[in-house]
Amino acid sequence: MSIEQGRWLHERYELSLSELCELSGLSEPELRVLVDFGAIAPNDPDAGQWIFSAERLVVARKASRLRRDFDLDPQGLALAVALLERVRDLEEQLRDLRARIPGGS
Amino acid sequence: MEAGAAAAIDPDQTAGGYNAATMKYKDYYAVMGVDRAASPEEIKAAYRKLARKYHPDVSKEPDAEEKFKEVAEAYETLKDPQKRAAYDQLGRHRPGQDFRPPPGWEKQFGDGTFSFEDLDLGDLFSAFGGRAHGASARMPGQDYEVTAHISLEEAYRGTEVTLDLAVPDYDERGFPHRVQRSFKARIPRGATEGQRLRLAGKGGKGLNGGRDGDLYLNIALRPHPLFRVSGHDLFLDLPLAPWEAVLGTTVEVPTLGGSVQLKVPSGTRAGQQLRLAGRGLPKPHSGEGDLFAIVQITVPSATGERERALYRELAGISTFNPRGHFGEEAVK
Numbered sequence: 451m452s453i454e455q456g457r458w459l460h461e462r463y464e465l466s467l468s469e470l471c472e473l474s475g476l477s478e479p480e481l482r483v484l485v486d487f488g489a490i491a492p493n494d495p496d497a498g499q500w501i502f503s504a505e506r507l508v509v510a511r512k513a514s515r516l517r518r519d520f521d522l523d524p525q526g527l528a529l530a531v532a533l534l535e536r537v538r539d540l541e542e543q544l545r546d547l548r549a550r551i552p553g554g555s
Numbered sequence: 556m557e558a559g560a561a562a563a564i565d566p567d568q569t570a571g572g573y574n575a576a577t578m579k580y581k582d583y584y585a586v587m588g589v590d591r592a593a594s595p596e597e598i599k600a601a602y603r604k605l606a607r608k609y610h611p612d613v614s615k616e617p618d619a620e621e622k623f624k625e626v627a628e629a630y631e632t633l634k635d636p637q638k639r640a641a642y643d644q645l646g647r648h649r650p651g652q653d654f655r656p657p658p659g660w661e662k663q664f665g666d667g668t669f670s671f672e673d674l675d676l677g678d679l680f681s682a683f684g685g686r687a688h689g690a691s692a693r694m695p696g697q698d699y700e701v702t703a704h705i706s707l708e709e710a711y712r713g714t715e716v717t718l719d720l721a722v723p724d725y726d727e728r729g730f731p732h733r734v735q736r737s738f739k740a741r742i743p744r745g746a747t748e749g750q751r752l753r754l755a756g757k758g759g760k761g762l763n764g765g766r767d768g769d770l771y772l773n774i775a776l777r778p779h780p781l782f783r784v785s786g787h788d789l790f791l792d793l794p795l796a797p798w799e800a801v802l803g804t805t806v807e808v809p810t811l812g813g814s815v816q817l818k819v820p821s822g823t824r825a826g827q828q829l830r831l832a833g834r835g836l837p838k839p840h841s842g843e844g845d846l847f848a849i850v851q852i853t854v855p856s857a858t859g860e861r862e863r864a865l866y867r868e869l870a871g872i873s874t875f876n877p878r879g880h881f882g883e884e885a886v887k
Contacts, residue, residue, distance in 0.1 A: 459750075460840065
């Protein structure tokens with residue numbers, strides 16, 4: 451059985467706007483609204499050609515699923531994604547704090 | 556589809572030009588919790604409620620993903636009047652029961668050339684949609700997400716996992732059937748909780764020149780008896796005896812790369828974090844997280860007479876007041 455090699459979705463692995471669209475299933479206008487609303491940030495928002503860290507693909511794919519499954523308009527989608535990212539950040543902080551508590555889990 | 560299903564081919568039906576092997580019935584109305592006579596609005600309302608409850612991106616239910624798949628599949632068929640009519644014509648059966656579409660069904664609703672063998676009811680109805688949009692449309696293959704539960708030691712060294720996926724594939728006419736795919740995937744060093752690995756082209760097959768889907772491997776770390784994880788940093792409780800904390804010492808500390816000697820400075824307090832740089836989890840490209848040893852001062856539960864005498868002597872000569880700040884604060 452051959453062994454498949456993958457790539458970590460990580461900040462050193464970068465995607466162009468069109469690659470991010472193709473891999474997530476979002477259209478370019480949809481992705482632009484998500485960027486405008488701060489739900490997905492390119493590495494340099496002022497750059498002529500947006501480049502995204504591959505970690506953003508996780509968020510873009512989530513946005514694509516939510517749009518499809520909840521039939522959300524672009525603004526509603528951007529709001530939902532931004533709030534879910536906030537929840538994810540808070541869960542990460544919670545995990546970090548728990549890891550620092552002696553005897554914690 | 557179960558291996559035995561192919562044996563259920565009815566000679567009378569095969570004479571009609573198609574292979575009428577059985578499929579497993581799914582009751583889409585029961586999945587959605589609606590009446591068979593429900594209006595499109597009622598079906599949509601039921602879907603929205605269930606999606607809010609089970610959508611894996613917003614749900615905390617333990618079996619959300621599986622539940623949502625069933626709901627989405629049921630809704631995909633029931634929301635489309637053509638697919639719903641075709642589904643209703645299949646008749647009523649018990650969920651999971653082997654059944655055969657009535658004679659002529661596939662001619663009425665399809666083009667009568669496909670086989671029901673190896674066919675999942677959901678795949679059958681999703682193919683309806685594909686053909687409605689034109690059989691020559693480029694369709695990207697489906698992406699898959701799989702969670703790999705690995706130990707901290709495996710994340711530290713890198714590991715391999717075996718993946719078994721039942722993915723839809725398409726025959727030359729564009730009809731789907733399930734194929735079992737089994738392969739090994741390498742999880743390189745750099746994994747931590749929530750990290751994702753993309754295996755390009757390892758998802759479902761694309762149709763009419765569409766790209767093959769990807770497989771995303773989500774990493775979940777199993778709890779470890781000693782180490783707690785935050786990102787690529789590790790945290791370890793380091794119990795010290797009171798005299799070790801006061802006088803300082805050198806202790807042996809476990810790390811994922813083997814034990815190391817850690818110097819504990821004199822006057823170390825409980826809760827202090829002693830950092831072992833680079834002894835955490837390796838990061839994906841370069842560098843490593845750190846290991847933090849969190850000091851705990853532990854007291855022996857049983858002490859002998861000699862030890863108690865020494866403690867009493869210490870209590871007598873020590874000027875240390877651990878609660879000095881209580882008084883200072885009270886005066887303010």
